[in-house]
Amino acid sequence: MVRPTMEDVAARAGVSRALVSLVMRNSPKVSDQRRAAVLLAAEELGYEPHVMARSLASRTSTVLGVMVSDLRNAFFADVVEGLDAAAQAAGFNLILNTGGRSPVRERAALRSLLSFRPAGLILLSPVVPAAAIDDAAGQCPVVLVSRTSRSADVDTVNDDGEAGSALAVDHLVRLGHRRIAHLDGGGAATAASRRRGYRQAMIGHGLEPIVIGSEHTDSAGEKAVRELLMQYSPPILPTALLAGNDFNAVGAISGLEEAGLRVPEDVSVVGYDNTSLAALRHLSLTTVDQPRTEMGRLAVEALLERVREERTEPVRHLLHPSLVVRSTTAAP
């Protein structure tokens, strides 16, 4: 279990430790002959540089700290995949902590990540107070995903929820729908802008918004539909639903089917997030797609710009969502 060090490689290759260091960082100022000898020795010994020692000595870090509230949410899992791909491509590694939507746990997670002296921090939809984030931003660059910030030290990457909702409403109106209800995402970070977008789009079309309180879960979607059906009977029942997210939409569909209503013949349903769920042929859910891997990529890019000190102005990425039309929407 005791691994060779640079010194071992140097001894075997008959050169100094400094030369091995140069070869390992593939510096151009090493003769081909020596380089070959060093690489051979390293190969024979199974030597790999010690990243931690390297970053200590060089006063740089190749670690990006990532805090994700909940990996079970496919949306975050996708973003993390995007982060990892971009980080690996740039020679960085992710150190991951889960915060579990608890401010206390998130604080601990932040401290833990910072103690690695990461090159930067990426926080996915954190729930800690802005002060805690600004505090972290004093120690290293910070990028927020799915959360806004007013701090000049913090970059953000968000989906344009207003535009996404508008896309969905426009699609439904174009199909001929007039009574379109929105199942609100409650306290979720993304809920407010989606609701706002829905309201504006409805008013823009001269239609009356109908917002039903819900959550980003399938059971909440089912419950919301039951409430809806209590308030509105078939003649005035909304002919289309814009759910808070895909899970919510699936729940809503169940609720509708249980009540004997067919989707999309009687009621059209649109989700949000385009999770793998929506793509299942069994569901084939019309939904709003957020470019998740792209969000991960942009987050890493923004972070590295700060790390390399190429930029000091904050960046606010507002990504444009797109509508994926599948089989849960049709003319009323």
Place this chain on the structure above:
Amino acid sequence: MVRPTMEDVAARAGVSRALVSLVMRNSPKVSDQRRAAVLLAAEELGYEPHVMARSLASRTSTVLGVMVSDLRNAFFADVVEGLDAAAQAAGFNLILNTGGRSPVRERAALRSLLSFRPAGLILLSPVVPAAAIDDAAGQCPVVLVSRTSRSADVDTVNDDGEAGSALAVDHLVRLGHRRIAHLDGGGAATAASRRRGYRQAMIGHGLEPIVIGSEHTDSAGEKAVRELLMQYSPPILPTALLAGNDFNAVGAISGLEEAGLRVPEDVSVVGYDNTSLAALRHLSLTTVDQPRTEMGRLAVEALLERVREERTEPVRHLLHPSLVVRSTTAAP
């Protein structure tokens, strides 16, 4: 962005660096008075120990390397959640890499993880050859999840796929099914034992196994059902299907419905993994549950036992799955 060091704290508290070090590791051999002074100084400066420097100096690591093939798979996401919870509780941190089911990328990921000199490695369903794993095991303790190993240096945590399949078959037989087909998971790491369990259970019940080649995706499930329908017409059509996993099951359900067959009235379907998908009321899939968070916990536990050198014998956890009966199974 330049953070204080132990030296700074020592100077401010009027003590030596070594004393600060003792306080930070809360050693008992420090007088209360000094301890208070040091903690105060640290607090005032916002000092936090530098984990990398610490592990370099102490020749120990608090980092666990995790390689996951695909975070989009909810199964792995759940296991990672379990890993993180257990690791955090033990004062360890996860450094995460995705391997994307590609041996080449996985090899790179392994090297990258090892260059951190982690305390140990946890590999979720890796596809690299056993030799590469044994090689890694020569550098630090390794635990495999959802993959077997014959190496004495490697611990494993697996779900008992044979038992899981048997559970499903028994359930179906008890409902009165006689013609039960299995949609095979193809090259997936878990497919072989599930198929074996299916075969044995069928033979045990005096029934003839029917295995249809498939994959662990929903589109493959749909395709497999089409093939099945080509080979077997209604009178001899299997009345129940054991899919390779939940995704596969959902695809199979779509295929059946498209062919005008109802689930579970005409054909019962059982999935495997109990992903969040299965729990959706809309699907309400009968499936085999693997205790995923528990698997994560056990993996960390096994790793730490090796790290602490409490054990040298390999451990083979074979977790007992359970059947979650929902709405896709009924009497034929």
Place this chain on the structure above:
DNA sequence: TCTATTGATTAGAGCGCTCTAATCTTGTAG
């Protein structure tokens, strides 16, 4: 008074690497 003994504190080396500055080799021009 002097020496043990115990507990608290510190000096200093060293973990595996990087980086600056110094040194050693060449090749080439004068």
Place this chain on the structure above:
DNA sequence: CTACAAGATTAGAGCGCTCTAATCAATAGA
């Protein structure tokens, strides 16, 4: 044959910490 620039190599300090062994202070025993 010497001088010198350019390229190749190395010595050595230092990154922020831990750890061993040494030092120091205070009390107790003879």
